[in-house]
Amino acid sequence: MAGTPGPDPPADGGGEARPAWDSKLQYLLSCVGFAVGLGNLWRFPYLCQTYGGGAFLIPYVVALAFEGIPLFHIELAVGQRLRRGSVGVWTAISPYLGGVGLGCFTVSFLVSLYYNTVLTWVLWYLLNSFQHPLPWSACPLDLNRTGLVQECRDSSPVSYFWYRRTLNVSADISDSGPVQWRLLLCLAVSWAVVYLCVIRGIETTGKAIYFTALFPYLVLTVFLVRGLTLPGAMQGLTYLFTPDLRVLQSPRVWLDAATQIFFSLSLAFGGHIAFASYNPPRNNCRRDAVSIALVNSMTSLYASIAVFSVLGFKAASDHGQCLDRNILHLINAFDLPEQSVSRDTYTAALARLNASQPARVAGLPLEACRLEDFLDKSASGTGLAFIVFTEAVLHMPGAPVWAVLFFAMLFSLGLSSMFGNMESIITPLLDLGVMPRRVPKEVLTGLACLLCFLTATCFTLRSGSYWLEIFDQYAAALNLILLAFFEVIGVVYVYGMKRFCDDIAWMTGRRPGFYWRATWKVVSPLLLLTIFVAYTALLASSPPRYKAWNPRYERFPSRQEKPYPGWVLAACALLSFLPTLWVPVVALGQLLARCREKTRDPLQDGRPKPRGGRAC
Amino acid sequence: MGDIIDAENAFKVRLSIRTALGDKAYAWDTNEEYLFKAMVAFSMRKVPNRETTEISHVLLCNVTQRVSFWFVVTDPSRNHTLPAVEVQSAIRMNRNRINNAFFLNDQTLEFLRIPSTLAPPTDPSVPIWIIIFGVIFCIVLVATMLLILSGIQQHRRKHKGPSEMEDTEDKCENVITIENGIPCDPLDMKGGHINDAFVTEDERLTPL
Numbered sequence: 001m002a003g004t005p006g007p008d009p010p011a012d013g014g015g016e017a018r019p020a021w022d023s024k025l026q027y028l029l030s031c032v033g034f035a036v037g038l039g040n041l042w043r044f045p046y047l048c049q050t051y052g053g054g055a056f057l058i059p060y061v062v063a064l065a066f067e068g069i070p071l072f073h074i075e076l077a078v079g080q081r082l083r084r085g086s087v088g089v090w091t092a093i094s095p096y097l098g099g100v101g102l103g104c105f106t107v108s109f110l111v112s113l114y115y116n117t118v119l120t121w122v123l124w125y126l127l128n129s130f131q132h133p134l135p136w137s138a139c140p141l142d143l144n145r146t147g148l149v150q151e152c153r154d155s156s157p158v159s160y161f162w163y164r165r166t167l168n169v170s171a172d173i174s175d176s177g178p179v180q181w182r183l184l185l186c187l188a189v190s191w192a193v194v195y196l197c198v199i200r201g202i203e204t205t206g207k208a209i210y211f212t213a214l215f216p217y218l219v220l221t222v223f224l225v226r227g228l229t230l231p232g233a234m235q236g237l238t239y240l241f242t243p244d245l246r247v248l249q250s251p252r253v254w255l256d257a258a259t260q261i262f263f264s265l266s267l268a269f270g271g272h273i274a275f276a277s278y279n280p281p282r283n284n285c286r287r288d289a290v291s292i293a294l295v296n297s298m299t300s301l302y303a304s305i306a307v308f309s310v311l312g313f314k315a316a317s318d319h320g321q322c323l324d325r326n327i328l329h330l331i332n333a334f335d336l337p338e339q340s341v342s343r344d345t346y347t348a349a350l351a352r353l354n355a356s357q358p359a360r361v362a363g364l365p366l367e368a369c370r371l372e373d374f375l376d377k378s379a380s381g382t383g384l385a386f387i388v389f390t391e392a393v394l395h396m397p398g399a400p401v402w403a404v405l406f407f408a409m410l411f412s413l414g415l416s417s418m419f420g421n422m423e424s425i426i427t428p429l430l431d432l433g434v435m436p437r438r439v440p441k442e443v444l445t446g447l448a449c450l451l452c453f454l455t456a457t458c459f460t461l462r463s464g465s466y467w468l469e470i471f472d473q474y475a476a477a478l479n480l481i482l483l484a485f486f487e488v489i490g491v492v493y494v495y496g497m498k499r500f501c502d503d504i505a506w507m508t509g510r511r512p513g514f515y516w517r518a519t520w521k522v523v524s525p526l527l528l529l530t531i532f533v534a535y536t537a538l539l540a541s542s543p544p545r546y547k548a549w550n551p552r553y554e555r556f557p558s559r560q561e562k563p564y565p566g567w568v569l570a571a572c573a574l575l576s577f578l579p580t581l582w583v584p585v586v587a588l589g590q591l592l593a594r595c596r597e598k599t600r601d602p603l604q605d606g607r608p609k610p611r612g613g614r615a616c
Numbered sequence: 617m618g619d620i621i622d623a624e625n626a627f628k629v630r631l632s633i634r635t636a637l638g639d640k641a642y643a644w645d646t647n648e649e650y651l652f653k654a655m656v657a658f659s660m661r662k663v664p665n666r667e668t669t670e671i672s673h674v675l676l677c678n679v680t681q682r683v684s685f686w687f688v689v690t691d692p693s694r695n696h697t698l699p700a701v702e703v704q705s706a707i708r709m710n711r712n713r714i715n716n717a718f719f720l721n722d723q724t725l726e727f728l729r730i731p732s733t734l735a736p737p738t739d740p741s742v743p744i745w746i747i748i749f750g751v752i753f754c755i756v757l758v759a760t761m762l763l764i765l766s767g768i769q770q771h772r773r774k775h776k777g778p779s780e781m782e783d784t785e786d787k788c789e790n791v792i793t794i795e796n797g798i799p800c801d802p803l804d805m806k807g808g809h810i811n812d813a814f815v816t817e818d819e820r821l822t823p824l
Contacts, residue, residue, distance in 0.1 A: 127744075127748045128744075128745045131744045145733070146733075185749060189749065192756045192760065338633070338634040
């Protein structure tokens with residue numbers, strides 16, 4: 001095999017050499033940074049907790065083995081072999097498949113819009129963490145200084161800071177309100193930081209990734225060590241990891257595990273294809289795929305241990321405070337000496353008082369304090385980061401330090417994912433030759449970042465967070481699954497399994513074995529199709545609703561469930577299908593162009609072209 | 617005290633000494649009660665028309681182990697209790713002095729039904745987040761400018777590169793003879809310096 005000349009290398013766009021990684025480590029860190037993102041921190045622990053703790057790892061590992069790693073290997077191999085961004089790669093495989101690349105490009109654009117908005121919120125919290133006491137620790141005073149602000153009093157200082165002082169959220173999605181200037185400033189800085197890092201493509205991101213990819217691990221370790229030494233951490237961890245195997249019977253678990261692996265590895269964005277295209281042609285992409293996927297999953301586990309030790313501490317602390325409030329009521333009502341009832345003797349004292357004066361005890365506003373209830377309060381997504389964890393940090397000694405560390409970690413986690421997103425936008429643009437060759441790369445990246453910034457200002461409106469949820473649920477999910485399905489089908493059936501295996505043998509030195517060929521040919525496409533159907537069924541089963549923060553709601557602070565207005569539903573539908581529409585549109589366009597060519601020039605016979613082009 | 621106690625004008629006080637002071641907590645005895653009466657009388661004396669309030673006009677009763685009790689302030693004739701509003705405003709004005717006398721604060725020395733004025737928030741003139749924001753923004757701006765400028769310099773150097781080579785060759789023909797592209801300087805003062813042109817000729821001839 002070593003003696004055979006490799007397959008013809010595809011012509012590089014233009015006379016300039018393609019940029020290359022400084023070292024293999026840079027490439028690995030970039031892929032790891034792209035894959036490891038905010039979801040590893042705030043989605044995986046929530047799924048673990050909801051789906052029976054350690055038992056969730058079973059569907060997770062199954063999905064990793066049969067869906068995650070095979071798809072990841074395809075992306076890296078295809079990018080490394082064809083040495084183009086996502087649009088170029090699919091056009092090279094077959095002109096009819098060019099729509100897949102465009103679809104990936106569109107989805108990356110939409111995702112980077114709202115992903116950087118989340119980073120904006122993280123940045124806002126980071127900026128506000130440099131003070132003691134932290135601004136979300138106490139309610140502010142109302143206008144005439146006689147009491148606390150009503151909204152804050154009814155909910156909690158942490159929720160108030162998030163919904164009012166950060167988002168200034170409106171009560172309804174149709175009520176857009178003005179642009180929030182604070183968030184706009186943070187958005188500008190956020191995009192400026194992204195531009196600073198991607199300004200010259202992998203030349204600059206390659207340097208930045210050393211910090212942004214490794215810093216989160218350092219902070220996670222610090223939090224892990226600190227968290228494990230806090231009281232209540234062990235209860236949190238045991239509660240999290242105690243397996244409950246009965247949950248495996250519900251199909252919902254398997255669906256969530258499959259989607260989690262899919263989005264966690266950032267598949268079908270085109271970012272990994274772009275990163276792999278800068279590799280030297282002979283690079284063991286199989287080993288890279290397996291190792292990066294494993295690192296990603298290990299990070300999820302590591303992060304969930306750190307997160308849950310802190311949340312266990314928070315639950316224990318809240319439970320203790322609940323008991324203290326009850327004890328205070330008892331002491332005040334019965335005029336018992338201070339500290340005569342401790343947390344341990346509370347139940348005995350309550351029983352004694354209930355036996356002697358049940359009527360008075362019944363009149364007291366005592367809460368039921370059970371540790372399991374506090375441990376059950378799980379949250380995912382922004383709720384975990386901005387409400388639950390910020391409250392947990394308040395209880396830790398030296399709160400501002402922990403807050404700064406936490407939000408700095410979130411920011412660098414998100415930033416390294418943003419590098420991948422921006423690569424999947426900029427590399428196709430460069431390969432397509434959108435700008436004339438004289439124009440330096442800095443201008444192209446600047447224009448891309450500027451366009452994204454201007455479009456993302458719609459998320460700084462008062463209804464911005466509702467729109468972000470829509471984008472998160474509808475723009476990314478279904479499109480990515482469909483595009484990944486087309487990717488697998490495109491490589492295996494259009495490019496040809498034999499040719500693909502030959503390429504991989506040339507690149508890595510070994511032909512892919514039975515596991516790879518079986519998963520690529522049968523298992524992964526079937527899995528993807530099943531996930532797509534199940535996901536669509538799930539979304540369609542209940543009319544889409546959203547939870548609004550409405551201070552005037554009678555059951556405030558519970559969030560009010562409202563249905564989406566008609567025009568918003570239309571926007572949801574558009575977002576769900578527009579990116580994938582590129583695939584049939586481009587295929588049809590190519591078909592029409594070929595037919596027109598053939599009818600115009602009948603002398604050119606329909607010899608099948610070697611590059612997989614189909615005769616009309 | 618039962619006959620003159622007027623529930624309307626009496627206030628309940630609750631102290632949480634152990635919560636506030638921990639190990640340094642003092643015991644609540646009659647001397648502390650005397651101090652309390654003195655502080656209340658002091659507060660009342662600050663009210664216009666009530667400057668003649670004496671310690672004996674303040675009555676305490678129902679002292680419990682919690683440390684809570686009721687108190688009223690009577691007028692000099694000891695027949696009527698002072699209206700609640702007056703007592704309320706007097707206590708509110710001097711709340712800080714009363715708290716300090718007992719090393720307590722608004723939460724550990726509670727006057728039920730007398731709300732305390734909340735402390736005004738200590739907002740710095742410029743919110744801290746704006747300062748950090750300015751710092752980060754300046755750093756990012758400076759770094760971006762540096763990168764863009766270095767990029768422009770590299771670009772210019774790459775474009776000027778080939779034309780610079782031609783200029784030096786023209787100059788060399790006037791000053792230094794070029795043999796095979798290598799400038800040879802016969803007046804080289806370095807001594808012991810290998811004449812590159814000579815060496816190249818040798819190499820060319822040797823294999824023959």
